[in-house]
Amino acid sequence: MVWKTARAWVPTVAFVLATGAILNVAFSIAPIYVAIGFSGWAFIGHLVTIDDDLPGGWSNPDGRQPVPFVELLVKGLLFLAMCLAALSPSVRNWGT
Numbered sequence: 001m002v003w004k005t006a007r008a009w010v011p012t013v014a015f016v017l018a019t020g021a022i023l024n025v026a027f028s029i030a031p032i033y034v035a036i037g038f039s040g041w042a043f044i045g046h047l048v049t050i051d052d053d054l055p056g057g058w059s060n061p062d063g064r065q066p067v068p069f070v071e072l073l074v075k076g077l078l079f080l081a082m083c084l085a086a087l088s089p090s091v092r093n094w095g096t
Helices: 002-027 031-048 069-085 089-093
Strands: none
Touching: 002 031, 031 069
8 A cells, every 4th residue: 555655656756856956957946946836736736626526526426535625734734834934045045
C-alpha cells in the first residue's frame, strides 16, 4: 500500500523539483515562489472542482464517497504556510 502511494507521488515531486531548479537557474526565481505557485495551484484547483466531489457530482454520482474536505484543508494550510514563509527575507533570498 505504501509503495503504491509513493509510486503515485514520486513523478509529481520530481516534476516540481525539476521545475523549481530550472526556474531558479534560468530566471533566478527563488524556490519559495515556485513552492507558492505549485501549492496555490493545488489548493485553488481543488477548491474550484470541489463541486465534482459532492454527492451527485461528476466524481461522486451516487454519493457514496466522502467529500475530501481534509485534503482541501491540508492543501490550504500548505499554501498559507508557503505564503507566510515568503514574508521572511532570508527565505525569499534563499537560492537566488
